[in-house]
Amino acid sequence: MATGNGGAEKTRVRVTVNGRLVEAEVPVNMLFVHFLREVADVKSVHVGCDTSHCGACTVVLNGRAVKSCTLFAFMADGGEVLTLEGLRGSDGGLHPLQEAFHEEHALQCGFCTPGIIMTLYDYFGRGGDASEEGLRRALEGNLCRCTGYVNILRAARRAAARLRIPRKGLGV
Amino acid sequence: MYPAGFKLYRPASLEEALKLLDGFGEEAKILAGGQSLIPLMRLRLVKPSYIIYLGGIDELRTIAVDDGMVSLGALTTHREIAESRVVAEEAPLLREAASVIGDVQIRSMGTIGGSVAHADPAMDYGAVLAAMDGEVVVASVKGVRIVRFEDFILGPFTTRLEPSEMIVKIRIPRHGNWLTAYEKFAVRPGDLAVAGIAVAIRLEDGIIAEARIGVTGAGEKPFRAYNAEEALVGAEPGDAEAYKRAADEVYKECRDAPSDERASSWYRREIAKSLTVKALRRALDGA
Numbered sequence: 046m047a048t049g050n051g052g053a054e055k056t057r058v059r060v061t062v063n064g065r066l067v068e069a070e071v072p073v074n075m076l077f078v079h080f081l082r083e084v085a086d087v088k089s090v091h092v093g094c095d096t097s098h099c100g101a102c103t104v105v106l107n108g109r110a111v112k113s114c115t116l117f118a119f120m121a122d123g124g125e126v127l128t129l130e131g132l133r134g135s136d137g138g139l140h141p142l143q144e145a146f147h148e149e150h151a152l153q154c155g156f157c158t159p160g161i162i163m164t165l166y167d168y169f170g171r172g173g174d175a176s177e178e179g180l181r182r183a184l185e186g187n188l189c190r191c192t193g194y195v196n197i198l199r200a201a202r203r204a205a206a207r208l209r210i211p212r213k214g215l216g217v
Numbered sequence: 218m219y220p221a222g223f224k225l226y227r228p229a230s231l232e233e234a235l236k237l238l239d240g241f242g243e244e245a246k247i248l249a250g251g252q253s254l255i256p257l258m259r260l261r262l263v264k265p266s267y268i269i270y271l272g273g274i275d276e277l278r279t280i281a282v283d284d285g286m287v288s289l290g291a292l293t294t295h296r297e298i299a300e301s302r303v304v305a306e307e308a309p310l311l312r313e314a315a316s317v318i319g320d321v322q323i324r325s326m327g328t329i330g331g332s333v334a335h336a337d338p339a340m341d342y343g344a345v346l347a348a349m350d351g352e353v354v355v356a357s358v359k360g361v362r363i364v365r366f367e368d369f370i371l372g373p374f375t376t377r378l379e380p381s382e383m384i385v386k387i388r389i390p391r392h393g394n395w396l397t398a399y400e401k402f403a404v405r406p407g408d409l410a411v412a413g414i415a416v417a418i419r420l421e422d423g424i425i426a427e428a429r430i431g432v433t434g435a436g437e438k439p440f441r442a443y444n445a446e447e448a449l450v451g452a453e454p455g456d457a458e459a460y461k462r463a464a465d466e467v468y469k470e471c472r473d474a475p476s477d478e479r480a481s482s483w484y485r486r487e488i489a490k491s492l493t494v495k496a497l498r499r500a501l502d503g504a
């Protein structure tokens with residue numbers, strides 16, 4: 046465990062992770078990303094940087110995309126979190142975002158993918174449109190070192206079509 | 218890296234938080250959204266002994282309109298501000314600034330109180346709060362005081378806040394009927410501004426009766442560019458010469474623009490100048 050925080054004070058944290066209640070006594074200085082990976086055993090949540098820039102750790106907390114590396118676990122106490130593992134399509138299979146990433150070959154190493162999908166999940170869920178500008182702005186906080194983003198944007202547009210999201214905003 | 222350990226306090230009310238602050242003074246750090254403090258703690262540049270986490274204090278999460286002011290609880294997030302109908306109608310400049318801070322994940326957590334307390338000289342709210350003469354409402358066990366935003370910020374990452382005090386509210390005069398624009402330039406999307414310019418114009422009989430210009434990123438702290446404002450009064454919307462005069466004044470007033478890894482002082486001043494014209498054009502387009 047990459048913690049190195051022996052002796053730190055502990056606190057009780059209860060979080061609903063993908064519909065399952067996870068409760069534990071954890072060090073106060075434990076970051077939420079480590080709570081998710083090591084306590085809740087949710088391994089799609091990645092750590093890609095030390096500076097809150099890459100977005101590989103993005104999860105949806107209480108309905109909003111956040112960088113789980115820039116939160117202490119106790120800050121999520123009482124909350125509900127959705128990660129890639131919790132996404133489902135209406136038929137119980139892959140979510141349209143996951144399908145679209147697969148079909149458009151929108152990943153190479155895949156390290157950034159869970160974070161990008163969770164950011165898009167939040168964006169479309171809140172009425173974001175499938176315009177080039179809207180999608181580019183939505184993904185400002187997610188870095189991909191492999192793909193050059195072109196296929197990621199294609200996948201986002203393909204998912205949007207399946208989710209019946211307009212290409213251009215309705216001015217909301 | 219893992220932040221160093223600390224002793225955690227989670228007050229459930231403002232009163233409790235103020236008592237804790239009074240007891241600990243400088244050894245305690247307030248934690249709001251964590252979007253500036255946690256990155257610093259991860260790099261172990263900051264190692265507070267005590268953390269007072271404000272997240273449980275619901276009375277600090279409010280947006281209200283009263284006597285000519287829009288009043289935002291310190292814990293209101295950038296995202297709540299960007300998505301608020303009331304803010305869009307009554308304080309459109311604040312909505313614009315909130316919606317270009319960092320990226321969406323940062324905006325989900327970061328708060329207006331934390332941004333003002335952190336006092337980054339390039340904070341996006343800075344241009345807006347300077348332009349409109351925003352106010353910072355500060356509390357301690359002794360009571361409440363109100364400080365004008367521009368006086369509250371002393372310089373890079375320094376404010377008038379005493380160790381026993383915290384920010385409870387940010388207030389900004391309503392400006393829904395002014396013509397406004399906030400223009401920011403950053404090297405990469407999601408970065409802090411090289412410079413940012415907020416303009417607000419009030420017309421009377423088709424002539425500029427009052428102009429406000431706030432600058433962020435191109436000084437030791439955000440400030441109001443009074444000479445640039447004056448250069449606009451009496452001009453008509455669309456008067457390119459007047460825009461240029463204002464932009465030249467902004468350039469002069471940015472004499473303390475810092476040089477750092479993001480931009481040289483000269484570059485920041487040039488950017489501030491061109492953003493001034495851009496913002497004026499957008500605010501006054503079609504007026």
Ligand SMILES: Cc1cc2nc3c(=O)[nH]c(=O)nc-3n(C[C@H](O)[C@H](O)[C@H](O)COP(=O)(O)OP(=O)(O)OC[C@H]3O[C@@H](n4cnc5c(N)ncnc54)[C@H](O)[C@@H]3O)c2cc1C
Pocket residue numbers: 096097098246247248249250251252253254255256291292317318319320323326327328329330331332333334335339340341342378382383384385407408409410
């Ligand atoms: C990747 C990244 C990009 C960013 N880009 C931008 C940008 O483009 N523009 C921009 O303006 N900002 C940017 N920021 C900073 C962001 O706006 C922060 O959210 C904000 O500066 C701090 O708010 P917070 O609630 O997260 O405060 P915290 O991190 O919790 O606290 C910050 C500081 O303020 C103090 N504090 C917090 N609340 C109070 C209070 N109520 N009273 C007294 N003291 C208090 C804390 O003790 C600490 O010293 C960025 C940050 C990151 C990580």
Ligand code: FES
Pocket residue numbers: 091092093094095096097098099100101102103112113114115
């Ligand atoms: S790990 Fe890079 S932003 Fe969280």
Ligand code: FES
Pocket residue numbers: 151152153154155156157158188189190191192
């Ligand atoms: S696919 Fe490798 S970082 Fe995005």
